[in-house]
Amino acid sequence: MKDYRIKITIRNDRLLNAIENKSIPSVKQFCALYQLDYNRVVKIISGKIKPLNDLGRPIRLVEKIIDILDL
Helix, strand or coil: CCCCCCCCCCCCHHHHHHHHHCCCCCHHHHHHHHCCCHHHHHHHHCCCCCCECCCCCECHHHHHHHHHHCC
Protein backbone atom coordinates (compact mmCIF):
# COMPACT_ATOMS: atom_id res chain seq x y z
CA MET A 1 0.00 0.00 0.00
CA LYS A 2 1.26 3.47 -0.86
CA ASP A 3 0.71 6.56 1.19
CA TYR A 4 -0.96 9.47 -0.49
CA ARG A 5 -1.04 13.02 0.66
CA ILE A 6 -3.92 15.29 -0.26
CA LYS A 7 -3.61 19.04 0.04
CA ILE A 8 -6.77 21.10 0.25
CA THR A 9 -6.48 24.81 -0.38
CA ILE A 10 -9.16 27.18 0.79
CA ARG A 11 -9.31 30.80 -0.25
CA ASN A 12 -11.85 33.52 -0.31
CA ASP A 13 -12.48 34.18 -3.99
CA ARG A 14 -14.98 36.92 -3.22
CA LEU A 15 -12.29 39.01 -1.51
CA LEU A 16 -9.72 38.23 -4.19
CA ASN A 17 -12.16 39.19 -6.96
CA ALA A 18 -13.08 42.41 -5.17
CA ILE A 19 -9.39 43.33 -4.87
CA GLU A 20 -8.85 42.62 -8.57
CA ASN A 21 -11.97 44.63 -9.48
CA LYS A 22 -10.33 47.65 -7.84
CA SER A 23 -7.54 47.23 -10.43
CA ILE A 24 -5.07 46.01 -7.80
CA PRO A 25 -3.20 43.00 -9.21
CA SER A 26 -2.08 41.39 -5.93
CA VAL A 27 -2.93 41.12 -2.25
CA LYS A 28 0.55 42.40 -1.41
CA GLN A 29 -0.02 45.62 -3.37
CA PHE A 30 -3.50 45.96 -1.83
CA CYS A 31 -2.01 45.73 1.67
CA ALA A 32 0.76 48.20 0.85
CA LEU A 33 -1.69 50.67 -0.67
CA TYR A 34 -4.04 50.61 2.32
CA GLN A 35 -1.38 49.98 4.99
CA LEU A 36 -2.73 46.60 6.09
CA ASP A 37 -0.82 43.72 7.67
CA TYR A 38 -0.06 41.47 4.69
CA ASN A 39 0.38 38.28 6.71
CA ARG A 40 -2.95 38.67 8.53
CA VAL A 41 -4.81 39.51 5.31
CA VAL A 42 -3.39 36.40 3.62
CA LYS A 43 -4.43 34.29 6.62
CA ILE A 44 -7.96 35.68 6.40
CA ILE A 45 -8.16 34.99 2.67
CA SER A 46 -6.80 31.46 3.11
CA GLY A 47 -9.17 30.72 6.01
CA LYS A 48 -6.52 30.39 8.71
CA ILE A 49 -7.97 33.27 10.75
CA LYS A 50 -11.67 33.34 11.53
CA PRO A 51 -13.23 36.49 10.07
CA LEU A 52 -15.85 36.65 12.83
CA ASN A 53 -15.41 37.03 16.57
CA ASP A 54 -17.28 35.04 19.23
CA LEU A 55 -20.28 37.39 18.95
CA GLY A 56 -20.57 36.73 15.20
CA ARG A 57 -19.31 40.16 14.16
CA PRO A 58 -16.38 40.74 11.78
CA ILE A 59 -13.01 41.33 13.42
CA ARG A 60 -11.53 44.82 13.00
CA LEU A 61 -9.24 43.92 10.09
CA VAL A 62 -12.11 42.28 8.21
CA GLU A 63 -14.30 45.36 8.81
CA LYS A 64 -11.51 47.52 7.37
CA ILE A 65 -11.18 45.28 4.30
CA ILE A 66 -14.94 45.26 3.79
CA ASP A 67 -15.05 49.07 3.98
CA ILE A 68 -12.17 49.46 1.54
CA LEU A 69 -13.73 47.03 -0.95
CA ASP A 70 -17.28 48.38 -0.53
CA LEU A 71 -18.68 44.92 0.24
